[in-house]
Amino acid sequence: MVEFLSFRDGESTQEPAVTVESFTGQSNATAVRIEPGEDARELLPHLDRISLIEVNFPGFGDGRGYSAARIVREAGYTGELRAVGDVLVDQIVAMRRCGFDSFHPARALDDAAVDRALNRYDDVYQKTIDGRAPIWAKRHPETQNG
């Protein structure tokens, strides 16, 4: 079983994450935690001083964190983006595609199941910020978007 999962090179940030409100209000903090319902765009002016963004999933069915993740990645954030909370093996692939590169689930995950999930689908239909070429790009390698 695995309690922490990282796809980053090197060490993960250990600094405790502060709330969005206390982060934007002040602070020398470099780690911040987004709760569902908080606006990830409030962090955009500060991305260059952030080394860890945690996105909390209190329940797996609340998908707001997927948008939060893509928003900070689309704005150029390259630091650690960690999903925490009710993170299940069946969500890992979608979370990776939205830019998460580390995971701290409330309940430990089965390594073998994570491996199976990550290797289940060879190709994807959508372009996101994860750098994978979508199927339409592979079908049309000669075109501009492809």
Next chain:
Amino acid sequence: MYRYDSYDQAIVDARVEEFRDQTQRRLTGALTEDQFKPLRLMNGLYLQLHAYMLRVAIPYGTLSGKQMRKLGEIAGKYDKGYGHFTTRQNLQYNWIKLADAPDILAELATVEMHAIQTSGNCIRNISSDQYAGVSADEVADPRPWAELLRQWSSFHPEFTYLPRKFKIAVIASDDDRAAMRLHDIGLKLVERDGVVGAEVYAGGGMGRTPMVAPLIRDFIAEDEIISYLEACLRVYNRYGRRDNKYKARIKILVHEIGVEEYKRQVEEEFAHMRELGLNPPVEELARIRAFFAAPAYESGLSDDIDRSNPAFALWVDRQVAAHKAPGYAIVNISLKPIDGIPGDASAEQIGLVADLAEAYSFDELRVTHAQNLVLPHVKKADLYAIWQKLVAAGLAEANLDLITDIIACPGLDYCALANARSIPLAQKIAARFAAAERQAEIGELKLKISGCINACGHHHAGHIGILGVDRRGVENFQLLLGGSGAEDASLGQITGPGFSEDGVVDAIEKVTDIYLAERESGERFLDTYRRIGMKPFKEAIYG
């Protein structure tokens, strides 16, 4: 018709294996029902009152003879010999064993079909016009757009845990046969300055708070449709309500913040997202479009139909629609026999329709949101032969858009959510109005029944709608008048206090009597209702 390439097939095959693995873990007890539930729901598998129900996607309601035959085989092998066609152009099996579900999905995958995202809070099967590609009045075939959206929405990483389910329809004709404006997003293809693009409507839906979707964008071109829809969905995913599942659909968001504010937020997001390279190149839509090229119609065919058999002539007048190619016709096959279950077909009937599609309709057929079937490309010279086969199979009811062409949800006979039984009521109404002359005299009258407030039977959009409720443990039926799911979309109004099952049948009869007495020349029931209003009907029912 679209055909999978190796990419599409690999995804569907991988999904089958994933679900087999999940089901195995459930059967051995490694997964609890609570843990398994979200996984099976993502694959269209519901636990109903008596058994599992599997909902199979029929993308934009188009399928081949081979696919249809497979649906019939599965009905015979794994169900009790029936399939149920739904208001979302899908097919449901009501008597499935969990252990069989992976094998069924594997069989579907052999004919390029699946059950992906037929449930769950994600983007559902894309629906469309059953006359797409064959009606003369469309701007372009909407199905290539629908297929583009099918692929984009499949396993979308950001939009798989939305506040609630999300339904998209694409049409391309001024006649709306897909209830487009009662979808979360509706696209209507239009041509502006020689370029085809889409009008975008958002925030429609039925359920307990029905809404007709307002226009949110006058035109979006094909090379930006994906980034625009991503913007629409992102605003919804971030700001749609999650505190109450009955207020979680996009219609509530659009209503609460107002359409102008929703538009503003979408445009702001779109300004950002259109720069991200999210749109497939136009070559991809062109690739898909090539699959939907018109079949090789014969030229020089006669438009004459031998009408010497009166029963056949009646069926032609009611069930056959104009086709864009000379000598051809569109055949509507009724799944509403008077004593039947709306939308149900037996394994044998499904097999027969598959045969007819192959023999007479360029191997193609359609499913309609009114729970009927369509053979889209039939030579007029073949109509009589087809009719004879339909008669022999019990599929030749001539009631398209008449009062017995009833839309009904499965209701309390099957559904765990229902408050009342829809099917026996549909059968009672059909029996009351069974006489062909009487139905013809009443003319177009769309009657729709839902067994609970979730409105799967589209009761809000019925010229006459019926909503089953539970009143202190007794089934009770509310009556609504004046709804429409067509291009003149409107929501029905409740007449007043509800009725017993027999009482509502009597009330409908009074309503149609008032219509027949009050109508002016050429008026449908809906037109008369709109002209004279609720009052005379109410007086007749309750007076």
